[in-house]
Amino acid sequence: MKKVQVLVRLKPGVLDVQGKAVEHGIADMGFESISGVRVGKLIELEVSQDTEESRKQIDELCTKLLSNPIIEDYEIRES
Amino acid sequence: MKKVQVLVRLKPGVLDVQGKAVEHGIADMGFESISGVRVGKLIELEVSQDTEESRKQIDELCTKLLSNPIIEDYEIRES
Numbered sequence: 001m002k003k004v005q006v007l008v009r010l011k012p013g014v015l016d017v018q019g020k021a022v023e024h025g026i027a028d029m030g031f032e033s034i035s036g037v038r039v040g041k042l043i044e045l046e047v048s049q050d051t052e053e054s055r056k057q058i059d060e061l062c063t064k065l066l067s068n069p070i071i072e073d074y075e076i077r078e079s
Numbered sequence: 080m081k082k083v084q085v086l087v088r089l090k091p092g093v094l095d096v097q098g099k100a101v102e103h104g105i106a107d108m109g110f111e112s113i114s115g116v117r118v119g120k121l122i123e124l125e126v127s128q129d130t131e132e133s134r135k136q137i138d139e140l141c142t143k144l145l146s147n148p149i150i151e152d153y154e155i156r157e158s
Contacts, residue, residue, distance in 0.1 A: 033126055037124075041119070043116065047112055
């Protein structure tokens with residue numbers, strides 16, 4: 001059983017309203033050294049086999065189900 | 080400028096409805112080798128200084144703003 005992490009981020013330049021809200025929250029807490037907040041998704045899953053086919057499936061999953069390729073990028077991390 | 084990633088996950092045992100929805104989507108796509116899907120949050124931020132104080136601030140940020148400590152765990156990754 002292999003564990004796979006998928007990190008989904010808004011593409012650079014796409015307005016991140018959640019990130020802006022967090023930045024305002026941080027400003028309210030008085031933490032001036034923190035900036036540039038971006039909020040994305042973390043998807044963790046288990047794969048029962050590590051084959052070329054299963055890698056293709058995870059890639060297809062990312063583009064069709066986990067991310068919106070128009071506004072988001074994804075990164076696959078295997079551990 | 081240091082980049083920091085915060086990974087927020089539901090605690091083990093807490094029902095992950097988003098994860099279940101993704102699992103159903105995966106089943107519909109016919110990918111039987113993928114299971115155990117959990118969906119969390121990825122927060123990326125920039126810190127202008129790397130001091131004991133700024134580490135404390137990030138920790139406070141995680142417990143008070145970025146996660147709900149009752150149902151979520153967080154992990155801080157520095158790069």
